[in-house]
Amino acid sequence: MATEPNQLVIRQTASHHQSPRTGSPAPFLCKTYDLLEEEEEEELDHDNSCCNKRVVSWNGEGNSFVVWSPEDFSQFILPRYFKHKNFSSFIRQLNTYGFKKSATDRWEFHHDKFQKGRRDLLVEITRKKCEPSVFPAFLEASKRDYKVTAASVDENKHLLLEENKNLRKENSELLMQISHFKALETKLLDCLFQHTGSHNKTREFVRS
Numbered sequence: 001m002a003t004e005p006n007q008l009v010i011r012q013t014a015s016h017h018q019s020p021r022t023g024s025p026a027p028f029l030c031k032t033y034d035l036l037e038e039e040e041e042e043e044l045d046h047d048n049s050c051c052n053k054r055v056v057s058w059n060g061e062g063n064s065f066v067v068w069s070p071e072d073f074s075q076f077i078l079p080r081y082f083k084h085k086n087f088s089s090f091i092r093q094l095n096t097y098g099f100k101k102s103a104t105d106r107w108e109f110h111h112d113k114f115q116k117g118r119r120d121l122l123v124e125i126t127r128k129k130c131e132p133s134v135f136p137a138f139l140e141a142s143k144r145d146y147k148v149t150a151a152s153v154d155e156n157k158h159l160l161l162e163e164n165k166n167l168r169k170e171n172s173e174l175l176m177q178i179s180h181f182k183a184l185e186t187k188l189l190d191c192l193f194q195h196t197g198s199h200n201k202t203r204e205f206v207r208s
Contacts, residue, residue, distance in 0.1 A: 025122035028093050031081045033119060036065050039077070059108060062116030067107040097125050
């Protein structure tokens with residue numbers, strides 16, 4: 001049976017859209033690129049503000065980007081673009097597309113095809129074919145750092161509670177001592193008045 005012309009056109013169109021070179025970039029890549037561009041514009045708009053805090057930006061060369069404050073990035077920026085606040089999930093996605101952590105002292109990520117002013121290169125970035133359970137070493141390190149930080153916060157909280165408890169106890173003891181000394185003062189004054197009154201009566205009796 002001969003192929004209908006319309007069917008041929010449909011097949012050719014479908015094949016055209018399936019080509020990775022002519023398709024659209026992955027939504028994750030577009031959103032990550034957009035947030036960097038928009039954050040840079042916002043930073044320029046508020047350049048003279050003393051309260052402006054850098055959260056995420058391109059590096060100086062524009063060939064990688066840096067998350068300066070993971071806490072603020074997770075709290076305020078991720079929900080605007082990805083509808084979640086999970087920094088680890090964001091890092092996993094970067095790893096899936098072949099990004100590498102390019103610095104040891106900060107959260108800087110690099111990909112040869114992810115460059116400032118080259119949005120056209122995004123279409124050339126493809127997902128890595130690897131097991132989803134394979135995590136980069138720096139992600140595991142971030143988990144350990146988070147656990148250490150959480151443990152430190154809990155320990156500090158426990159110490160503060162203990163200190164507050166001790167201070168309350170000391171304050172209670174001081175109040176009891178003050179009350180005791182006040183009662184002692186009152187008692188001494190009564191004794192003094194009684195002694196003074198008896199002495200005056202004795203002197204009056206002698207004179208008479």
